[in-house]
Amino acid sequence: MRLENKTAIITGAASGIGRAAALRFAAEGALLVIADVNGDGGRETVQLIEQQGGSALFYETNVSDSKQVKELISTTVEAYGKLDILFNNAGIGNPDVKSVDLEEEDWDRIIDINLKGVFLGIKYAVPEMKKAGGGAIINTSSLLGIKGQKYLAAYNASKAGVILLTKNAALEYGRDHIRVNAIAPGVIDTQIIDGWKNDDRKWPIISRANALGRIGTPEEVANAVLFLASDEASFITGATLSVDGGGLTF
């Protein structure tokens, strides 16, 4: 098993990509902590892991709250003795409006969760990973954080920020044997894209806007995250791995 005896925290694991990664990590032997603001969904992920013979704890956590993230990391270390892997994955979407029409509160909320949340995860995980002799951090960016897209200013800015935050942490902590990478998913079949799915005009375009001509599954993204978390990626750090079917803007 590729993650045997590894302790991993996955944020945003109450659904979608985070849940798929949690199930994949557990099947590979990881001891998991599921962190999410959604208590029901988080506990359901734990149940699904237990049903497949794995082990997981759930901590209700808002990733934009410094105190809660600090507690998430320290409680994980108390429970399992160390922290090896952090998947900073929690995120929210953007109202479909032009930049000047975006409310300041929406800008703040999106940046707080999608970008500051990743910063806080890194801030509190790195000292524990140093103690454990190393670790792997994977951050969720997006195709849109690389290529941009109309009407999604705060989301795209947050996801572009994640890429540079990833590079910075990789440069700073490589000598501590901590690898830091990002994934950049394209359009993936989760609840975050429900708005697009319900748009009869846009969906036929969005759902085929890549080389493969289809959207991706959360499991396909989880496979890439597993690779970056595992020792198979031992010489990869500071990278952003596109998981987008050859994604295009739409």
Ligand code: NAD
């Ligand atoms: P999702 O909505 O199923 O998952 C997001 C999870 O984050 C949810 O469980 C939600 O409860 C949780 N969350 C939201 N705010 C939180 C907070 N403050 N603290 C803790 N948890 C919080 O959608 P998803 O597609 O699985 O999204 C996962 C990540 O993938 C996000 O960062 C998203 O931006 C990114 N992403 C998704 C796509 C896509 O097409 N689905 C594409 C590129 C990037």
